[in-house]
Amino acid sequence: MDELLIILHSTFRMTAPIALAAIGGVFAHRAGVLNVALEGMMLVGAFTGVMVSYLTGSILIAVLAAVLSSMILGLLFSVFGITLKGNVIITGLAINTIVLGLTAYILQVFFGQRGVFSNPKIIGLEPLDIPILRDIPILSDILNNQTPMVYVSLLALILAHFVLYHTKLGLYIRTVGEKEEAAYSVGLPVNKLKYISVLIGSFLCGLGGVNIALENVTMFVEDMTVGRGFIALAAIFSGQGTPIGTFIFSFLFGFADALQIRLQSLNIPGAFIQMIPFLFIVLVLTVVGIISVRGRTSRGIKNE
Amino acid sequence: MNNIEVVNLTKKFGDFVAINGINLEVKKGEIHAICGENGAGKSTLMNMLFGLIEPSSGQIFINGEEVHFQSPKEAIHQGIGMVHQHFKLVPSLTVYENILLGEEIVKGFKIQQRKEYEEVQKTIDHYNFDLNGKDKIQDISVGAQQRVEIIKMLHRNVDILILDEPSAVLTPQETDELLDNLIALRNSGKTIIIITHKLDEVKKCADRITVIRHGKFIGTVNNKDVNQQEIAKMMVGRDVKLDLQKEDSERGNVVLLAKNINAYSDSGSQVLYDVSMNVHEGEIVGIAGVEGNGQSFLMNALSGMLKLESGEIIYQDNSINDKSPQALRDMKIGLVPEDRYLHGLNSTMSIRDNLIAGYHWRKQFCDFGVLQQKEIAHHAKDLIERFDIRNCDNTSLEVGSLSGGNAQKIVIAREMSMNPNLLILSQPTRGVDIGSIEFIHQQIIEFRRKKKAVIVISSELSEVMTLSDRIYVMYKGRVIGERLTKQTSKEEIGVLMAGITDGEAKFGE
Ligand SMILES: Nc1ncnc2c1ncn2[C@@H]1O[C@H](COP(=O)(O)OP(=O)(O)OP(=O)(O)O)[C@@H](O)[C@H]1O
Ligand SMILES: [Mg+2]
Numbered sequence: 001m002d003e004l005l006i007i008l009h010s011t012f013r014m015t016a017p018i019a020l021a022a023i024g025g026v027f028a029h030r031a032g033v034l035n036v037a038l039e040g041m042m043l044v045g046a047f048t049g050v051m052v053s054y055l056t057g058s059i060l061i062a063v064l065a066a067v068l069s070s071m072i073l074g075l076l077f078s079v080f081g082i083t084l085k086g087n088v089i090i091t092g093l094a095i096n097t098i099v100l101g102l103t104a105y106i107l108q109v110f111f112g113q114r115g116v117f118s119n120p121k122i123i124g125l126e127p128l129d130i131p132i133l134r135d136i137p138i139l140s141d142i143l144n145n146q147t148p149m150v151y152v153s154l155l156a157l158i159l160a161h162f163v164l165y166h167t168k169l170g171l172y173i174r175t176v177g178e179k180e181e182a183a184y185s186v187g188l189p190v191n192k193l194k195y196i197s198v199l200i201g202s203f204l205c206g207l208g209g210v211n212i213a214l215e216n217v218t219m220f221v222e223d224m225t226v227g228r229g230f231i232a233l234a235a236i237f238s239g240q241g242t243p244i245g246t247f248i249f250s251f252l253f254g255f256a257d258a259l260q261i262r263l264q265s266l267n268i269p270g271a272f273i274q275m276i277p278f279l280f281i282v283l284v285l286t287v288v289g290i291i292s293v294r295g296r297t298s299r300g301i302k303n304e
Numbered sequence: 305m306n307n308i309e310v311v312n313l314t315k316k317f318g319d320f321v322a323i324n325g326i327n328l329e330v331k332k333g334e335i336h337a338i339c340g341e342n343g344a345g346k347s348t349l350m351n352m353l354f355g356l357i358e359p360s361s362g363q364i365f366i367n368g369e370e371v372h373f374q375s376p377k378e379a380i381h382q383g384i385g386m387v388h389q390h391f392k393l394v395p396s397l398t399v400y401e402n403i404l405l406g407e408e409i410v411k412g413f414k415i416q417q418r419k420e421y422e423e424v425q426k427t428i429d430h431y432n433f434d435l436n437g438k439d440k441i442q443d444i445s446v447g448a449q450q451r452v453e454i455i456k457m458l459h460r461n462v463d464i465l466i467l468d469e470p471s472a473v474l475t476p477q478e479t480d481e482l483l484d485n486l487i488a489l490r491n492s493g494k495t496i497i498i499i500t501h502k503l504d505e506v507k508k509c510a511d512r513i514t515v516i517r518h519g520k521f522i523g524t525v526n527n528k529d530v531n532q533q534e535i536a537k538m539m540v541g542r543d544v545k546l547d548l549q550k551e552d553s554e555r556g557n558v559v560l561l562a563k564n565i566n567a568y569s570d571s572g573s574q575v576l577y578d579v580s581m582n583v584h585e586g587e588i589v590g591i592a593g594v595e596g597n598g599q600s601f602l603m604n605a606l607s608g609m610l611k612l613e614s615g616e617i618i619y620q621d622n623s624i625n626d627k628s629p630q631a632l633r634d635m636k637i638g639l640v641p642e643d644r645y646l647h648g649l650n651s652t653m654s655i656r657d658n659l660i661a662g663y664h665w666r667k668q669f670c671d672f673g674v675l676q677q678k679e680i681a682h683h684a685k686d687l688i689e690r691f692d693i694r695n696c697d698n699t700s701l702e703v704g705s706l707s708g709g710n711a712q713k714i715v716i717a718r719e720m721s722m723n724p725n726l727l728i729l730s731q732p733t734r735g736v737d738i739g740s741i742e743f744i745h746q747q748i749i750e751f752r753r754k755k756k757a758v759i760v761i762s763s764e765l766s767e768v769m770t771l772s773d774r775i776y777v778m779y780k781g782r783v784i785g786e787r788l789t790k791q792t793s794k795e796e797i798g799v800l801m802a803g804i805t806d807g808e809a810k811f812g813e
Binding site (some may be wrong): 166167168171175176178179180182183184185186187188296297298299 | 320375376377388390392393394395396401405407408410413414415455485517567568569604608609610611613628
């Protein structure tokens with residue numbers, strides 16, 4: 001029982017960055033923009049967060065800077081992918097590659113570090129001890145003493161659901177993604193809506209990135225997001241673009257991550273254990289895929 | 305007083321003059337029909353009135369005032385609404401959400417869904433339309449979707465309503481309903497402009513008719529002063545045979561035989577029940593039925609796009625149950641799918657490439673994996689001439705820029721030119737002008753003369769009646785009747801289409 005609670009606690013912890021990126025990514029997904037730059041946006045958030053925390057000693061400024069850097073990438077992505085109508089996949093991959101190279105480069109040139117940057121001056125995100133929650137049995141074991149981003153990820157879920165289904169902005173975003181001509185025909189600002197969607201995503205990716213670097217470990221490691229941006233994409237697709245579904249799949253992937261960490265103490269080669277989350281994703285995607293084509297009778301292109 | 309006055313309006317696309325100095329006057333409170341061949345420029349003209357395209361020169365006056373619309377929004381603001389042939393609705397949203405799109409009722413940030421629904425339902429009820437505001441677009445029929453488009457405009461208080469080929473996708477019943485609705489709207493003071501190829505509809509609802517040809521104004525006439533033949537002549541510039549002559553034909557061996565086929569749709573409901581049919585050499589077989597009674601699924605099953613649950617389709621003594629459309633084409637079966645833009649063409653590919661699509665592996669066009677551009681261009685030129693496809697002098701242009709009817713002719717030309725043994729056509733003349741319908745029908749009959757087999761699936765009963773030697777009638781996924789055209793009447797088929805049989809005894813083989 002205790003074991004389970006510990007794993008669940010750690011699941012929420014591991015879920016937070018994936019869920020933040022995924023829920024953010026839901027907006028672009030619903031606006032019909034495939035944003036594969038979630039990964040790079042998170043990584044730049046992690047990097048900027050660590051650097052600014054080190055330089056200023058203020059976690060608040062660090063978080064703000066992380067979000068800002070991620071949103072700059074969002075803007076870059078939008079300019080190339082939306083305004084200039086470049087291929088969004090290539091634009092996204094380019095951003096990922098640039099961030100990967102640039103962070104390693106800056107690390108080495110300006111901080112003289114290779115691969116890893118860790119320093120006692122880096123201030124991290126402290127877990128929160130929440131009054132009422134702490135007294136509720138079981139729930140407190142799972143949800144109390146988490147870093148702020150875990151609570152932010154839950155908040156993001158609720159907000160995203162509200163925005164998407166109960167506000168003009170959400171309705172317009174869904175319209176743009178589902179039937180662009182309908183949006184044009186009533187004069188909706190299609191490109192602006194796509195920009196907003198991408199930027200909401202990069203905002204949340206920034207938060208997710210900070211969380212990876214500044215909770216628990218407080219350091220930056222080259223490529224430390226290790227594909228979480230893509231895991232987030234998988235969560236969006238499996239969750240069919242709904243915030244709730246997306247969160248559920250993020251949680252599943254977070255669970256696989258937590259399990260992996262837990263198993264690292266066993267005497268199995270580390271590389272095998274680290275494969276678990278990814279094997280799990282392949283498994284989940286396969287199952288989701290099989291379910292969605294089951295019962296299809298039409299061959300070739302599906303009538304949309 | 306004139307609601308709309310267009311003076312010397314011209315529109316050029318590059319060097320091509322689509323609209324050439326047109327003058328048009330539309331009176332307040334009339335139904336004004338615009339007629340013309342495919343590519344005459346009807347849609348272009350209307351798109352200019354609605355602010356979707358900017359004129360190259362000329363003037364547009366609305367209620368006496370000159371306007372220069374930059375966007376549809378401005379046109380709507382001036383009281384002009386347009387319903388396009390291809391609907392611009394969001395499938396997953398409800399009727400009321402679509403109608404209010406862009407004009408939501410909010411309190412703070414939250415959309416007041418209840419209030420929105422009530423407002424919209426009020427408008428729907430005011431105009432007496434058969435619609436439920438809470439239904440989702442994806443769950444309602446095409447006819448209902450069109451009503452949503454109309455209400456969407458009316459709710460924005462437009463006085464002038466433009467409809468571009470509104471009946472092309474409707475069943476006959478839905479069309480009647482639409483015309484009734486339009487007449488009621490006219491009587492309540494709205495001005496309506498309708499583009500249509502169907503002259504009986506024009507006769508039924510229009511007050512005045514304007515004909516354009518090759519982008520030029522031909523004339524405006526009062527509906528009561530002309531008959532269909534005369535309108536057709538104005539449109540085409542020559543006499544058009546509205547009814548077709550075909551000599552008797554001796555039928556030969558069975559070419560295609562479908563035995564008790566059952567099939568399900570993607571959503572898991574059964575769509576074909578024990579369908580059996582056959583077609584012989586030198587015979588045209590028609591499949592009649594009100595749209596949505598399984599004809600589309602039958603077409604998909606015959607053309608290899610729908611898996612069968614059970615049953616068998618035999619073509620020239622071989623089972624073709626699991627053959628892809630490509631394999632079928634290689635076996636000399638020509639396929640003209642129902643939706644030209646979905647399955648018939650690739651709209652972003654060039655005209656000439658579309659004219660070989662599906663046959664691009666043939667040695668003639670593709671040698672050692674390399675496309676023979678010269679041969680392909682030559683082939684395109686040849687077909688364009690033979691099939692009289694208009695306005696495609698430059699065959700490297702996208703098919704998407706062709707008018708609807710010309711795009712359809714591309715599909716027909718491609719499939720017929722490969723000289724198949726069996727030709728399966730679904731809605732072959734949808735959106736096609738009468739001159740071209742005559743032409744396509746003659747081509748189909750020419751096929752029969754060459755002792756080929758033809759299957760024609762059409763929701764136009766008159767088309768099935770004129771072409772076919774034998775007719776199967778479909779109702780709710782079943783073949784509920786089979787008749788020899790010579791021994792039946794439009795009325796009898798109509799009754800069968802409504803699902804009424806009395807102890808049917810089948811005949812013939
Ligand atoms: N964007 C465009 N670029 C180039 N040519 C165009 C464009 N839009 C239309 N055309 C050409 O202008 C002509 C008129 O087209 P339009 O769509 O107005 O015809 P239509 O009368 O509506 O025909 P149909 O009955 O087949 O719909 C056609 O020859 C078409 O190829
Ligand atoms: Mg048109």
